[in-house]
Amino acid sequence: MATNVTKEAAAGRSPEPVVRLNGVGKLYGNVRALRGIDLAVRPGQVTCVLGDNGAGKSTLIKIVSGLHQHDEGEFLVDGNPVRLSNPRDALNLGIATVYQDLATVPLMPVWRNFFLGSELTRGRWPVRRLDIERMKRITDEELSAMGIHLDDLDQPIGTLSGGQRQSVAIARAVYFGARVLILDEPTAALGVKQSGVVLKYIAAARERGLGVIFITHNPHHAYMVGDHFSVLRLGALELNAARADVTLEELTNHMAGGAELAALKHELAQVRGVDVEELPETVQTPSA
Numbered sequence: 001m002a003t004n005v006t007k008e009a010a011a012g013r014s015p016e017p018v019v020r021l022n023g024v025g026k027l028y029g030n031v032r033a034l035r036g037i038d039l040a041v042r043p044g045q046v047t048c049v050l051g052d053n054g055a056g057k058s059t060l061i062k063i064v065s066g067l068h069q070h071d072e073g074e075f076l077v078d079g080n081p082v083r084l085s086n087p088r089d090a091l092n093l094g095i096a097t098v099y100q101d102l103a104t105v106p107l108m109p110v111w112r113n114f115f116l117g118s119e120l121t122r123g124r125w126p127v128r129r130l131d132i133e134r135m136k137r138i139t140d141e142e143l144s145a146m147g148i149h150l151d152d153l154d155q156p157i158g159t160l161s162g163g164q165r166q167s168v169a170i171a172r173a174v175y176f177g178a179r180v181l182i183l184d185e186p187t188a189a190l191g192v193k194q195s196g197v198v199l200k201y202i203a204a205a206r207e208r209g210l211g212v213i214f215i216t217h218n219p220h221h222a223y224m225v226g227d228h229f230s231v232l233r234l235g236a237l238e239l240n241a242a243r244a245d246v247t248l249e250e251l252t253n254h255m256a257g258g259a260e261l262a263a264l265k266h267e268l269a270q271v272r273g274v275d276v277e278e279l280p281e282t283v284q285t286p287s288a
């Protein structure tokens, strides 16, 4: 797949998407959580999904990760329509999700968490036991390959910083064959420095040819690593643009509800009986 990416990039074309949504909609009873969602996730690219609370971000990734089913539109993997029944179906297609509340066991060593649920063993029953040496070696190799350097793989994973734990989870997904990596607000609970750590590994995953779906409500984080930006508002796509077609300022404006703020400013001006132009220029409307 890596050669495909290079070939297509050299030809100036975008690689074919691994995951594509066409006009996807989702209803929870009478609540319409999503409508008309178009999304493409390509190898070696980061697709950012932005939006305020309740915009539908989690619903969208629950569909792609196999937790929920879509009610409308098409969900394609490698160009074939799919209907996933559970997260195992998604994993089998190479779609892995790293959730905000990481599924790690804090008191277990880093290497143990890396192989949690997929432990390597050696020997045959009744003398079958964990292949600790091999698990440690592979964990070390895989973390190094992602540029992650930990002093001691025997330390409990709970002693790592939030950013480091996210990084281990990303390296783990890569090792277990993910082609698409979904990250649900990985930087939401982190400070500036730790966020930087996670953004670095998002970039590393992209360099290794993965398609990344990066959910965030921080336009600055999105713009640092994103190739494509999809902004959700009330369950619909408000903006769907490639990096070349949107500036950080425009993205920030969409996230801040630029149009809504402009309308509010207009109303305020009327209430106060002043000219809109006399109000301080705190809101800039998107130029495009």
Ligand SMILES: Nc1ncnc2c1ncn2[C@@H]1O[C@H](COP(=O)(O)OP(=O)(O)O)[C@@H](O)[C@H]1O
Pocket (backbone or CB within 6 Å): 028, 031, 032, 033, 051, 052, 053, 054, 055, 056, 057, 058, 059, 060
């Ligand atoms: N399981 C559910 N049942 C009913 N409504 C839901 C459910 N999950 C989400 N919703 C509704 O769907 C909308 C989108 O929610 P969500 O996808 O969680 O948004 P976000 O992740 O962007 O905050 C909200 O109005 C929310 O209340």
Ligand SMILES: [Mg+2]
Pocket (backbone or CB within 6 Å): 057, 058, 059
């Ligand atoms: Mg959410």
